[in-house]
Amino acid sequence: MAEQGAGSEFERARRAAEERALVESAKRGVTAAFATLYRNHVGKVYGLCLRMTANRATAEDCTQEAFIQAWRSLPAFEGRSAFGTWLHRIAVNAVLAQGRKRHEQLGADASAEEPAAVLADPAVGDDGAVLDLEQAIGRLPPGARQVLVLVGLYGYSHEEAAAMLGIAVGTCKSQLHRARQLLGERLEAPEVRP
Amino acid sequence: MTHEREQSATRLDEALGQLPRGIEPARDLWPGIEARLEPRARRTARRWLWPAAAAVVLVVGSSLLTANLLRREEAEVARQVPAGGGTTFTAATFGPGQTLDPAYDAARQELARSLAGRVERLPPEARRQLEQNLAELRRASAEINAALDLSPGDPLLEELLLNAYQDELAVLASVNQLTGGNGAATTTNATRMQL
Numbered sequence: 001m002a003e004q005g006a007g008s009e010f011e012r013a014r015r016a017a018e019e020r021a022l023v024e025s026a027k028r029g030v031t032a033a034f035a036t037l038y039r040n041h042v043g044k045v046y047g048l049c050l051r052m053t054a055n056r057a058t059a060e061d062c063t064q065e066a067f068i069q070a071w072r073s074l075p076a077f078e079g080r081s082a083f084g085t086w087l088h089r090i091a092v093n094a095v096l097a098q099g100r101k102r103h104e105q106l107g108a109d110a111s112a113e114e115p116a117a118v119l120a121d122p123a124v125g126d127d128g129a130v131l132d133l134e135q136a137i138g139r140l141p142p143g144a145r146q147v148l149v150l151v152g153l154y155g156y157s158h159e160e161a162a163a164m165l166g167i168a169v170g171t172c173k174s175q176l177h178r179a180r181q182l183l184g185e186r187l188e189a190p191e192v193r194p
Numbered sequence: 195m196t197h198e199r200e201q202s203a204t205r206l207d208e209a210l211g212q213l214p215r216g217i218e219p220a221r222d223l224w225p226g227i228e229a230r231l232e233p234r235a236r237r238t239a240r241r242w243l244w245p246a247a248a249a250v251v252l253v254v255g256s257s258l259l260t261a262n263l264l265r266r267e268e269a270e271v272a273r274q275v276p277a278g279g280g281t282t283f284t285a286a287t288f289g290p291g292q293t294l295d296p297a298y299d300a301a302r303q304e305l306a307r308s309l310a311g312r313v314e315r316l317p318p319e320a321r322r323q324l325e326q327n328l329a330e331l332r333r334a335s336a337e338i339n340a341a342l343d344l345s346p347g348d349p350l351l352e353e354l355l356l357n358a359y360q361d362e363l364a365v366l367a368s369v370n371q372l373t374g375g376n377g378a379a380t381t382t383n384a385t386r387m388q389l
Contacts, residue, residue, distance in 0.1 A: 029234030034231070035224060042218070042223065044215055046223075050217055059219075063219065064230075067223075068231065071232075130212070153210055184206055187206065
């Protein structure tokens with residue numbers, strides 16, 4: 001047991017040292033190091049973007065934008081937080097910026113688009129319960145969905161999520177409550193899938 | 195009713211907890227990203243230098259691990275380890291030429307002397323690891339110094355050398371503290387040093 005603990009501690013230390021080295025190399029302009037960071041983090045970043053936008057093409061755009069922005073900002077990254085945490089914040093900003101841009105371009109029509117493309121993403125898998133839940137999350141109103149994804153799924157505090165989304169903490173809490181309520185209702189009475 | 199609502203909330207939390215956090219995109223997004231990466235307006239590293247830099251990072255990583263294991267052993271035998279947080283060094287500047295600043299060298303010698311008396315108290319494996327790590331760090335410093343002889347004033351080499359020296363100091367100071375040495379005072383001296 002103790003050996004297992006020491007083993008996992010060693011593994012964590014090794015990964016942390018490896019990531020620090022990759023970040024330092026990427027800061028100096030080594031794109032191969034940044035490519036490795038991309039491979040290590042793309043799943044979580046894309047997952048976050050896909051769930052926040054509920055649209056595969058938009059999520060892909062946001063993921064690319066997040067990594068490009070990270071590359072530009074990397075020289076200023078001081079390592080006060082983990083690289084992954086820093087990258088997630090950039091991804092959230094990319095999603096929000098993309099949403100604003102879309103809203104400006106399409107006006108009111110933007111909100112009328114059919115979301116829930118998460119369901120159509122083959123990478124989500126084919127587990128029925130998982131698909132039902134992903135679909136239900138994808139169909140939540142955007143505000144409630146974003147709060148649920150950040151707080152309920154990715155573990156951000158209300159304060160952190162509110163700051164990232166530019167809303168009041170009270171609004172964040174009520175959006176989460178609303179999201180949970182809607183999800184609960186939809187999962188208790190699921191639609192029949194074709 | 196309330197009980198049912200609680201059960202429903204619990205089920206939802208469990209379901210959310212089971213969702214995978216990562217989802218791989220259906221297509222490779224890297225080529226699109228790579229095409230838009232602007233090159234840094236800085237110097238590029240010589241390929242053969244990266245092994246030296248990587249050695250420094252790996253050595254520091256394994257030294258920190260050794261230090262953590264030592265800390266655990268210390269706690270088990272309920273020994274007091276001097277408090278004062280981790281070893282930190284103020285931002286150093288690179289001295290003239292490629293020689294060490296005398297203040298740095300003096301503190302380095304002081305730490306090494308202090309360590310020599312305590313290293314025998316380390317478990318054999320930790321001792322072997324420490325000696326190996328220090329040898330690696332010094333080898334890396336020597337390689338970078340040799341490269342600086344060929345390319346004096348190269349800012350990347352200077353940065354690598356600076357990192358290697360700081361890493362060596364950090365390893366010496368942390369081991370010294372963890373084995374019950376007067377690390378706090380030594381570290382205080384070290385924080386004032388500049389390369």
